[in-house]
Structure formats: C-alpha cells, structure tokens
Amino acid sequence: MRTIRTISDGWRFLKAELNEETAMQYAARGEAVTLPHTWNAVDGQDGGNDYHRGLCWYVRELSEEETAGERLFLEINGANHTAEVFLNGEKLAHHEGGYATFRTELTGRLGKTNVLAISVDNRDSQSVYPQKADFTFYGGLYREVRLITVPEQHFELLKDGTPGIKVTPTVDLSTKTAKVTVETWQNADAVTVTVNGETKTVPSENGHAKASFTIENARLWDGVNDPYLYSARATLMSGDEIKSRFGCRVFGFDPEQGFLLNGRVYPLRGVARHQDRKGKGNALSYADHAADMAIIKELGANTVRLAHYQHAQEFYDLCDENGIVVWAEIPYITMHMKNGRENTLKQMRELITQCYNHPSIAVWGLSNEITAASAVNEDLLENHRLLNDLCHRLDPTRKTVMANVFMLETDSPILTIPDLNSYNLYFGWYLGELEQTDEFFDEYHAKYPDRVIGFSEYGADANPAFHSSHPEKGDYTEEYQALYHEHMLRMIEARPYLWATHVWNLFDFAADGRDEGGKHGENQKGLVTFDRQTKKDAFYLYKAAWNKTEPFVHLCGKRYVNRCEDETEIKVYSNCDAVSLYADGELIGTQVGKTVFRFRIPLRGTHRIEARAADATDTMQITRAEHPDESYIFNKAASSVTNWFDAEENDPTCFSVADTLAELRAHAQAGAVIEQMMANASASRGDVADAVKDNPALQRMMGRMTMLSLLKQAGADEQSIKQLNRVLQGIKK
Numbered sequence: 001m002r003t004i005r006t007i008s009d010g011w012r013f014l015k016a017e018l019n020e021e022t023a024m025q026y027a028a029r030g031e032a033v034t035l036p037h038t039w040n041a042v043d044g045q046d047g048g049n050d051y052h053r054g055l056c057w058y059v060r061e062l063s064e065e066e067t068a069g070e071r072l073f074l075e076i077n078g079a080n081h082t083a084e085v086f087l088n089g090e091k092l093a094h095h096e097g098g099y100a101t102f103r104t105e106l107t108g109r110l111g112k113t114n115v116l117a118i119s120v121d122n123r124d125s126q127s128v129y130p131q132k133a134d135f136t137f138y139g140g141l142y143r144e145v146r147l148i149t150v151p152e153q154h155f156e157l158l159k160d161g162t163p164g165i166k167v168t169p170t171v172d173l174s175t176k177t178a179k180v181t182v183e184t185w186q187n188a189d190a191v192t193v194t195v196n197g198e199t200k201t202v203p204s205e206n207g208h209a210k211a212s213f214t215i216e217n218a219r220l221w222d223g224v225n226d227p228y229l230y231s232a233r234a235t236l237m238s239g240d241e242i243k244s245r246f247g248c249r250v251f252g253f254d255p256e257q258g259f260l261l262n263g264r265v266y267p268l269r270g271v272a273r274h275q276d277r278k279g280k281g282n283a284l285s286y287a288d289h290a291a292d293m294a295i296i297k298e299l300g301a302n303t304v305r306l307a308h309y310q311h312a313q314e315f316y317d318l319c320d321e322n323g324i325v326v327w328a329e330i331p332y333i334t335m336h337m338k339n340g341r342e343n344t345l346k347q348m349r350e351l352i353t354q355c356y357n358h359p360s361i362a363v364w365g366l367s368n369e370i371t372a373a374s375a376v377n378e379d380l381l382e383n384h385r386l387l388n389d390l391c392h393r394l395d396p397t398r399k400t401v402m403a404n405v406f407m408l409e410t411d412s413p414i415l416t417i418p419d420l421n422s423y424n425l426y427f428g429w430y431l432g433e434l435e436q437t438d439e440f441f442d443e444y445h446a447k448y449p450d451r452v453i454g455f456s457e458y459g460a461d462a463n464p465a466f467h468s469s470h471p472e473k474g475d476y477t478e479e480y481q482a483l484y485h486e487h488m489l490r491m492i493e494a495r496p497y498l499w500a501t502h503v504w505n506l507f508d509f510a511a512d513g514r515d516e517g518g519k520h521g522e523n524q525k526g527l528v529t530f531d532r533q534t535k536k537d538a539f540y541l542y543k544a545a546w547n548k549t550e551p552f553v554h555l556c557g558k559r560y561v562n563r564c565e566d567e568t569e570i571k572v573y574s575n576c577d578a579v580s581l582y583a584d585g586e587l588i589g590t591q592v593g594k595t596v597f598r599f600r601i602p603l604r605g606t607h608r609i610e611a612r613a614a615d616a617t618d619t620m621q622i623t624r625a626e627h628p629d630e631s632y633i634f635n636k637a638a639s640s641v642t643n644w645f646d647a648e649e650n651d652p653t654c655f656s657v658a659d660t661l662a663e664l665r666a667h668a669q670a671g672a673v674i675e676q677m678m679a680n681a682s683a684s685r686g687d688v689a690d691a692v693k694d695n696p697a698l699q700r701m702m703g704r705m706t707m708l709s710l711l712k713q714a715g716a717d718e719q720s721i722k723q724l725n726r727v728l729q730g731i732k733k
C-alpha cells in the first residue's frame, strides 16, 4: 500500500539567512505558516524591484504517525529557486530549479522525534535559471509538500522526480489502432500492468519493465472536441500501485497547413499563462488552477503556452481533461549564463520525466528570447543543441521549439536547431507598427517555405481604468489593447500556416521591476486582470472569434462611461453573423459581418445601449460628458507631448521629428544629428540596444517610424523632443 499525505500545516517560517542548526534552534519563534507559501506575495507584486530575495527556512516536526511505514519519502512540488532538505540536522537533499518536483528518502534517518528543516533560496545565482526575466521570482515552498509511504518493494521515486510510469501510445490513424507501451521502474522482479481492461504481468530487468498493449478502435484524445483519457495502472506484489492517464492522439506539423491533430488541420489559437495571482503570488490552490482553466474554456482557446517554466501537475492535468494543447518549457530565458548549462539540462530532464504522460503536451520549449541579452555564440548554440538532443532522446514522440525575440535575425543559425520555429513579436506596442507583424511573417514564410513557424507571444498592456476614443500605442487604454488584438486576429486568420499563436498573456502578472500604465509591479498585457476579476474588452474579441458553443454578444467600452463627444462609436464583439444595436430602446441598426461590429450613435445625455445577436444580449450605460474625464487618461505628461506637437507649426520645407528615421538618415546633416543622438542613447541601454544596432531587419523597420514615435517609445521628455525638433527645423530638406 502506498499512502500519500499532504503536509500543509504546522510549519514555522524564518525569514533569515541562518544555518540549519540556528534555524532549528529558533524555529519555534518563526511565523506559523500553511503551505503552499511564498514570502513574496506582497513585495513581489508592488513594484520597485525590491522584493526579498534571500534564503529562508521552513521547519516542521513530523509526528510518529506521519513517519510510520516501511519506506518514507518526502516530495516537494516546487521550491523556488534552490532548496536544501535537512532531517534532524542532517542534509538529505539539494535541489536547483524552482518549478519541478523532487523527492528525497527519509527512511533510515528517522529518530524518536523528527524535525524537518527546508531552506529555500531565491537569491541571485550564476547557474540556476531564471535570473533575468520579466516576472517575479517568488521564493517559497509554493506547491504541495507530501510524505509518501511505500512498501520495501516499490516504484522508483527519486530519479528526476519520476512518476515511475511512462506511457507511450502510438496511433495508426488509418486503422484507429493504438499500440501502448507502458514502462515502469521498480526494485521488484515483476510488474502487473493494466490498460483498458487488459492485464499483463511482465518481468523487471535491471529495475525496468515494459508491457505492450493494443487498443483496437481507440477513442482518440481529440483536443477540445473530445479529450478522451485512458488510464494505465501498475502494481507490484508488495501492493505498491501507481496510475497514469494517457491519451491516444497524433500531432502533426506542416509548414503550409500549420498544426494537425489526428490528421486534420487544427490551428492552435490560444494564450500564454503565468501561474501567479494577485495577493497570492505563486502559492496557489487547486481551485485557483481550476478557475484559470474555466477562463481558458470560456475564451474558447484550444492551446496554452505554459510560460516560462514548469507549471503545477494539476494544471497539465486540467489541460489533459479539457483538451487544451500545451507548449511546455523551462526557464532558460533572456540571458544565457555560461555556468548555467547543467541547470538547463536538469530542468529539461525533470520537465520531460515528470510531464511525459500528459497527452495535452505537444512541444518542449528549449528557451525564451535567449538572445535578448546574449550574443549568439558557440556556447549558446551548444547549449541549445544539447537541450534539443536531450529532448529527442528522452521523448522521440514530441517536437522541440524556441520562442525567439523579434530582433533575432531570421538567418541566425540558432533557428535551425529546434524542430519548429516561433517568434515573439511586439510591433504596434514596444516598437514599430501593427502591420510590421504581417510583413514579418510574410517575409519569413516566403524565405523559409519549409520551416514551420508560429507566433509565440504578442500583446499590448491595458489598464481597464484608462479609456480613449482615439486610442494610440502606449496609452494603456482598454481600447488600444482591443484595437491591437483586432489587428492581430485578422493577421492570424489570414495566415493559416502559423502552427500556433499565443496571446501574451491571459492574465496580468507580477513583474516587480515594472512601473507603468498606472500600476506598480504589473505587466498588464493580460486579457484578464491579475485578480481574475475583470475581463478586458480584448478578452471578448477572442471569445467572439473562438468560442462557438452558444450565441454570444459583448458591448465594448462599458467602463468608458463618460464620453466627451457629440457622437460616439459603439463596438460590439459577437460570434454571430448579425448584430442589432439599440439606444434607449430604439433600433439604431443591424449589421451583418464577422466578430467585430461597429456602430456610431449621437450622444446627448445618458443612454442605455443594448446589443442583440441571436438570443444573446448585452447592455451598458454611457453619458455625454461636458469635460474629458481625467481619470481615463494615463500619464498626462506623455499625452501632452502629442498635443503639443500636433499643435506646433513646423516649417514643412525643413526636417522635423515628424519625419521618419529613414528620411532623416538619408540626409547627411540630419542623419549626423540623429546618429549622434542615438549613440548617446544606446550607450546607456546596454545589450539590447547593441543587438538592435547590429540587426539590419530591425533597422529597416525602425526606418519606417517617425522620429516622434521613436522618441515617445523611448520615453523621451517634452523638452528633449522640442530641442531636437528645433535643430531639425534648422536643416533644409
């Protein structure tokens, strides 16, 4: 018999860099905490990039009952970043990497009384990933900690946090037959395995056993349509038993057709998810995970990129059950560390070993934007080759992929390493114009017709408190985010070859180093707010495009109540092909179309607006305001730059900041001014600026932008822009 006991309560937490002896000595004075726990739930989310990164202790006494049984193992499902386990002062384990499960055996080390002390450390490191990334590295024992008791003869528990059972289904679509191989690891002579009602006993050689089954007429795991799960059970004579669910499916990737599920074209359209939540950090309950999955289902997505690290097993389970195809990855991100190679390989080994059986996982992500702050040198290439080979060795059934940063040249040798390609592009947000995304993929696809390409990240920040009838890049309004995604949705729909697309991000998440868009410490690219309470308009755009379950209609701009204009646009998102709009009970009009429906209505006082499509309705109230509602505007200083410039009379025969970078550069004198200014700016911006400088494709893109929009994006103040404009106005065209 195997017993699994979650030990959540009774822990003492010491936020102090002590040695284990002192930690145990002072444990009683520690704060009483319940797991899961993080010490950064508050300071990791409030901005300032000053959250506590240190070594802390969790100490707990184990009761006699808890330590009973033949063999006793401790299972830790997530300790960020590095952990050490001590039992009665003796060090039993050291684990590097904050997102995978690891176990250690306590048998033979137990005394009369038993004190468990676990140090968890999220300090800077030269060798454990992640170290540089746009999210908070919450420290803590933030997932379940369990005690597992097994008989003397038992399934393997230690190696890379293995579940002890590996199930490989191979499906022949023409005959609908699945060959299922079940492998187990144990210290016994034989194993009894049951799959789909058939039981076989097979010998174990050198601790490894393999049993094969055939399922005729297999019911496929068919994504959101029918995520059917089988189960495999393995038992030993001793009574130890383990189970795993699995799914019979075939994933295909094609440079023209994109993704195929069970032989048919099945475009992967969805979102990326960071696991954290407002007020809780990464210390989540099952209910939190389930609530996130319910939002993915409501959206109608069929894929999720579980970024940027291994997520909780509960979440991969939810993906299996709901038919959501997963991109899984390790936190090899932003900056390559020359001493980090071993850690990337270890995190990948753990990810694959622990997640192999999940039918929802389609690809292993080797890295994310790894060239953002590192050059493509031999060490980085070698690291990727090793990771890629490791993935193929441990799992020949799945493909590998990387999420590349926009400034990585498309002819970079690194793109030839993984099986599939994918880019994170933020044109229309950080830099450039929306259409440059379309151009990027068109050029890429034309240049590399044999490569499978995807869109691994795109998004724009929005604070649902901010609104505008003239949304523009950088204003953080809900309306700009919606426009941004309308463009991207059209762009994606016109390019069926994109094997997967993932909105960055489903939820706002903590990046304690950020301070923008009216919030401290948050990346606000979510379609839903950090507390999961507010779905921004862009959420409903995708719902209208993807969720086909029932007629649905959404009125945009519900939070944009006070509108200072005589006429206003009412935008409706719907999955129906006709939408009628009513103002104060009167029909304004009916429009036939797809996803986005636009109406204009005159504004006089307060109006009740209603949209109807099939039997779905949505209502809101808006008001004609006398004065602009200041609470809708973020950063008045920045927006006044635009106002100031629009009002300025420039001499059109001379250069100005309204000219594009390329126009300015083409002129000797104006070009010299710009080069000088850019050199000064990039001196203070390090690696990224360097990478931009050396990248001709990016230079071309920037060339098409006006100097004013480049300066605004770089955060230039009004005075410097005026100054430059004055200089340029002195140069005849």
Ligand code: GCB
Pocket (backbone or CB within 6 Å): 133, 134, 308, 368, 369, 424, 457, 504, 523, 525
């Ligand atoms: C990226 C990164 C992601 C960031 C995102 C952003 O490309 O991969 O981690 O959060 O951009 O919002 O800047």
